Amino acid sequence: MMGPGYFGGFGMGGGSFMMIIVILVIGVLLYLAYNHKNTGNGNMMAVQPAHNLEAFEIAKSRLASGEITVEEFEQIKKYLL
Incomplete structure (x- = not known):
C-alpha cells in the first residue's frame, strides 16, 4: 500500500505536503507585508x-x-508646518 517514502517527499503525498507548505509560507509573507504596510502608514500619520x-x-x-x-x-517652521 504505502511505501516508506509516501509522506517523506518521494511519493505523491510528500509532494502535495510540500506544495501546501510553500503556499502557506507565501500566504504568511503576503499577510505580513500587507499588515506592515497598513500599520506603518497609520502609525506615522497619527x-x-x-x-x-x-x-x-x-x-x-x-x-x-x-x-x-x-x-x-x-526655515524650521516651513519644514515642520
Missing part, C-alpha cells in the same frame, strides 16, 4: 503631528533664547 508641534515649540524656545536666527526659525 504620531507625526505631535512630534511636529513639539519640535516647533523647541524651535520657538531656541529663537527666544537667541540660539537660532529668525531666518533659521522660518
Whole structure:
C-alpha cells in the first residue's frame, strides 16, 4: 500500500505536503507585508503631528533664547508646518 517514502517527499503525498507548505509560507509573507504596510502608514500619520508641534515649540524656545536666527526659525517652521 504505502511505501516508506509516501509522506517523506518521494511519493505523491510528500509532494502535495510540500506544495501546501510553500503556499502557506507565501500566504504568511503576503499577510505580513500587507499588515506592515497598513500599520506603518497609520502609525506615522497619527504620531507625526505631535512630534511636529513639539519640535516647533523647541524651535520657538531656541529663537527666544537667541540660539537660532529668525531666518533659521522660518526655515524650521516651513519644514515642520
